[in-house]
């Protein structure tokens with residue numbers, strides 16, 4: 001009675017939006033999934049439980065950032081990247097400790113992931129922080145994880161790694177050229193580096209399977225380089241759509257499973273993307 005009404009209240013449609021840049025939160029994403037997202041392919045509605053899970057993550061951010069301000073060490077929160085052609089995003093906070101500034105990236109994680117990340121942070125968290133350190137020109141940052149189950153905290157102090165930043169920027173410049181200048185669908189990725197099977201939670205599986213069966217998808221009339229309906233305007237910062245992707249990722253944390261689409265043999269058109 002009430003549960004159904006609450007589910008309906010929290011569930012929401014996701015409006016497809018086309019854009020010509022990437023989000024920092026996409027740094028470890030499947031490049032095909034990024035393609036479908038930036039091209040505004042439609043995705044299934046977000047169910048109520050995923051929406052509530054995302055709201056819990058947002059609450060963690062608010063609570064921690066509020067504490068940083070109360071402690072008098074927060075310099076800024078929700079700090080946008082300076083304008084650049086590749087990435088949009090907002091760092092959670094910049095704090096000052098002992099006269100040094102740190103970018104703080106707050107992550108609310110599944111207990112399994114919390115237990116796994118003892119010696120080092122998750123790769124996607126590390127790469128996101130590296131991009132913030134680069135664009136905000138801060139030498140060191142902190143990945144602060146909170147265990148969703150018991151609110152335990154863990155931190156990793158991370159130095160800016162110029163070589164890693166260079167490789168990430170190169171790879172995303174390649175991806176930008178492939179998608180926006182050449183209008184091509186990226187090849188299927190090497191999944192061996194994935195921390196979880198992104199295909200299981202991908203909102204674009206249907207299109208990905210279709211494009212494997214028909215590698216030359218028909219362009220939508222009047223939309224060169226586009227293969228699906230498009231709507232909406234550019235967004236300067238992370239949109240609800242991107243946040244919803246985050247909710248799906250959070251649902252994936254700690255889980256492993258079989259890939260949905262079948263792998264095809266790589267061919268000469270495949271680029272060696274995302275092999276960090």
Ligand code: SF4
Pocket residue numbers: 030031032033188189198199200202203204205208209260261
């Ligand atoms: S189904 Fe898998 S390979 Fe295809 S776009 Fe989604 S995540 Fe990428």
